[in-house]
Amino acid sequence: MEKDSEFVMEDAEPPGSMISVMDHADKRVPFIAINNLPLSKRVKKSPLSSQCIHYIPRLKTSVRSQTFRKKFFPGISNSEWNDWHWQIKNRIRDINTLSRIIRLSEDEYLAILCHKGPLPVSITPYYLSLIDENNPLHPLRRTVVPVKREYLHSFGEEKDPLCEEQHSPVPGLVHRYPDRVLFLVTDFCSTYCRYCTRSRRVGDGGEVNSQQWEKALEYIENTPSIRDVLISGGDPLTLSDEKLEWLLSRLRQIPHVEFLRIGTKVPVVLPQRITPSLVRMLKHYHPLWMSIHFTHPEELTIENRKACCRLADAGIPLGSQTVLLKGINDSVETMKHLMHGLLKIRVKPYYIYQCDPIPGSAHFRTPVEKGVEIIHSLRGYTSGYAVPTYVIDAPGGGGKIPVSPDYVAGRNKDCLLLRNYEGKLYQYPDSLEKVEICNYNNPDEGRENF
């Protein structure tokens, strides 16, 4: 993680972030805003004036991002750079702009040229600033810049490996487990990951409109067993504050929905989006939890840390989700570094996922043993809070199945044989049928088994 001393230059919060009106894919879609909390109530009064003014916090920008901005976006101010609308509008989507910034390998160049359909190339200027312009094997670069192996389909790969469409009672809603649903509220992301489970649909230019949301909400309202709604996409935090608040307020009006979650990569690829106005709005919809998609320790920048701290300060419990990726984060050292870094920014390492077998994902997938080895190297060797659960989302729609090292070594009569993190064996008395009476005045006498 970068140190504070490496960061200079504080700027005011960009204009526009207090009242965001950005629609995903730069388009406006029909939408009815129902704000339980009018924006006028979400401002602070100036101590010097009776007039209401918006509180303008200060943002830090890393030296690295500043250098990048000055080199590739010379006319852009720090305020514009820190405006999430500017970041989305200027995301890098075409081969000419990308090749002006990074030296594309022939493999990358041809892969981008051949690309058709969903999962387009799109990278925020901020995230691109973290990428090594000269090294095609740079971990972050590999996650967002395609290569030709994306077009090679291997054994067992499917467009919808988790059978989400089959478990979808209405479009955009996946109801797989008894008490919870996955609500896919948008197909848009600011930056697309080349290994995305929903590569079949994200970024295809289609819109998730308000009618689709209404049908999903109606289903949730009519299904009392649903107590937990995971809002995902695409990336829900690319929606405007108003749309997000409309959605959260509608969900909060459903009495049996106890718990809301947001799944997002925005704090990592677009940390500028985590504005004070966004977190002030989110904190009105507790209990609200957030799962943040992290891949590599190089994502733990000052900007990302600020975003996570703002969310945590708003009382939102943060958990991480990390996809295990070959040559990117599949080493014990990289994962340990990431998990420790997450704890430092108040994110609990939650899941490591085995990469889903979407078409063209073989170059990203590791053997399952690698995941088990990583968990084995964490458990016992570092804080329990730093150890996530390693899961395989079962192809065919079986749901998440935890895979872990086997710590049960067998039985020895009435005892369970357990292996600790160092491989040493221990016995745990595991028989409730045998009751042993002893003389507590003299524990060595009068023992009798019943």
Ligand code: SF4
């Ligand atoms: S941020 Fe999530 S939904 Fe978007 S491309 Fe990456 S993995 Fe897919």
